[in-house]
Amino acid sequence: MSRVPPTNRPLCIGLSLAITWLTGNSWRRTDSLIEAIHDPDFYTEFAQMAEQAHMDFLFRPDSLFVDPDVLAHAPGFSSLDPTLLMAALAQKTCRIGLVTTASTTFIPPYLLARQLQSLHHISHGRAGWNVVTALDGQQNFGIESMPSADERYARADECVNVVRQLWSGYPGSALLHDRRRGRYADRQQIATLDHHGHFFDIKGPLTLPSHPAGDVPLFQAGASDTGRDFAARIADAIFAATPSLAAALELRKDIQSRAMHHGRSASAVRVLPGLSLFLGDTREEAQELYQSSLSEHIESRQHAFLHQTLGIDVSTFAPAQRITQAMLPPLDHPVRSRTHSNLLRQLVARESPTVASLLKRPEASGSAHWQVVGTVEDALVAIEHWHAAGAIDGFIALPGGSIRSLELTCQALVPALAERGLFRNAYRGSTLRDHLGLAQAGK
Ligand SMILES: Cc1cc2nc3c(=O)[nH]c(=O)nc-3n(C[C@H](O)[C@H](O)[C@H](O)COP(=O)(O)O)c2cc1C
Numbered sequence: 001m002s003r004v005p006p007t008n009r010p011l012c013i014g015l016s017l018a019i020t021w022l023t024g025n026s027w028r029r030t031d032s033l034i035e036a037i038h039d040p041d042f043y044t045e046f047a048q049m050a051e052q053a054h055m056d057f058l059f060r061p062d063s064l065f066v067d068p069d070v071l072a073h074a075p076g077f078s079s080l081d082p083t084l085l086m087a088a089l090a091q092k093t094c095r096i097g098l099v100t101t102a103s104t105t106f107i108p109p110y111l112l113a114r115q116l117q118s119l120h121h122i123s124h125g126r127a128g129w130n131v132v133t134a135l136d137g138q139q140n141f142g143i144e145s146m147p148s149a150d151e152r153y154a155r156a157d158e159c160v161n162v163v164r165q166l167w168s169g170y171p172g173s174a175l176l177h178d179r180r181r182g183r184y185a186d187r188q189q190i191a192t193l194d195h196h197g198h199f200f201d202i203k204g205p206l207t208l209p210s211h212p213a214g215d216v217p218l219f220q221a222g223a224s225d226t227g228r229d230f231a232a233r234i235a236d237a238i239f240a241a242t243p244s245l246a247a248a249l250e251l252r253k254d255i256q257s258r259a260m261h262h263g264r265s266a267s268a269v270r271v272l273p274g275l276s277l278f279l280g281d282t283r284e285e286a287q288e289l290y291q292s293s294l295s296e297h298i299e300s301r302q303h304a305f306l307h308q309t310l311g312i313d314v315s316t317f318a319p320a321q322r323i324t325q326a327m328l329p330p331l332d333h334p335v336r337s338r339t340h341s342n343l344l345r346q347l348v349a350r351e352s353p354t355v356a357s358l359l360k361r362p363e364a365s366g367s368a369h370w371q372v373v374g375t376v377e378d379a380l381v382a383i384e385h386w387h388a389a390g391a392i393d394g395f396i397a398l399p400g401g402s403i404r405s406l407e408l409t410c411q412a413l414v415p416a417l418a419e420r421g422l423f424r425n426a427y428r429g430s431t432l433r434d435h436l437g438l439a440q441a442g443k
Helices: 041-052 082-090 109-122 149-169 225-234 245-261 283-293 298-310 338-351 355-359 376-388 403-419 432-436
Strands: 012-016 057-059 097-103 127-132 175-178 183-185 218-220 237-240 270-279 370-374 394-399
Touching: 012 270, 012 403, 041 082, 041 403, 082 097, 082 109, 097 109, 097 432, 109 127, 109 149, 149 225, 218 225, 225 245, 237 245, 245 270, 245 376, 270 283, 270 376, 270 403, 283 370, 298 338, 298 355, 370 376, 376 403, 394 403
Parallel strands: 012 057, 012 394, 057 097, 097 127, 127 218, 218 237, 237 270, 270 370, 270 394
Antiparallel strands: 175 183
């Protein structure tokens, strides 16, 4: 396995507030507080816990679609608007970054630019934007069928470009506040955009100036060839699905060379895999937590996911039946997510797993994230190993099973990483750009 030099920057660590610790059966625990998930106050304690651990940012994935059949059994993506939630959390925290998710497929760039810049002001420079092209939701926006992934990325490209121009078109430095002469702003510094592109026509300028902290850092999720290239051009960080060390190494190495190809430094894009953490005081306790989180609906959901993502209906197969490369549809077979399909195809090509063993792998779960089920020490060892191998720049913690995993993540795991010199033991700045080590303005 080829190694990539580890980063000499400290790890970059985010906490996902996607209520991953309530998925599967976990919301049914008596201590789950499930009734409160649409109350912003529910998230305050976790946000403050992450800030006490000096984590870089809070992170909130999002979907503009919710499946009533999923809702019948679990909260799924039933959630507050993530940008509004982050605005509420900005009032309860003062240093931690606030990374929201917003889709370039459905939300017009003028609104995106305005909402994100507003969050940046509300949080005094702590906003981040996870740029997604989305997988579902077209029916809520009058679109008959989901545009192809390549069309969504072309739109995302233009959208991000326009958003950035809207931000730079009304710089904070344009404000004069010259009471004596009656000059509020320097007209020369305010640009109308007059953008006429393939997807958008926008005159500009934006209704508010850009925050002095510099541009809102961009995150990206989606790792097909087109997705990686998009990230290498525009992103400061990637939220990655890397179920194995080999997958993370391959992704980071590839992103580094693509970033250089686009004239950026190799380390310009931080590769941050999702890390699912089912933590307990003992390994037995963690295993129990993990097992008790698995719901009776998981198998039928996995079958549907495999059908959509791999193009094979395994629901009629015997558990011992092997899935081989020869059974896979051609590469251009339409799939819901090319990222997840590629991960599954690689697994099948490498291992020809049986149906039963495939269903136990993170690749078959819909998220395909790196996973630790064990003690804080087990998680430390795994993180140190991936970091030393040069596979990660950090991670986004996805606590699993119960609130205890979240507490152990913030109160034991992250402080232990800081003790070992892999993470900060105090904030040195107050904006997300500061935490990520990005220059104040531009790159
Ligand atoms: C790890 C990961 C997380 C994602 N999170 C979201 C999300 O929160 N909301 C969303 O609408 N799409 C999300 N997506 C979907 C991507 O934005 C993209 O639409 C999808 O992966 C297809 O791109 P691809 O062809 O590069 O795979 C995510 C994808 C990945 C791989």
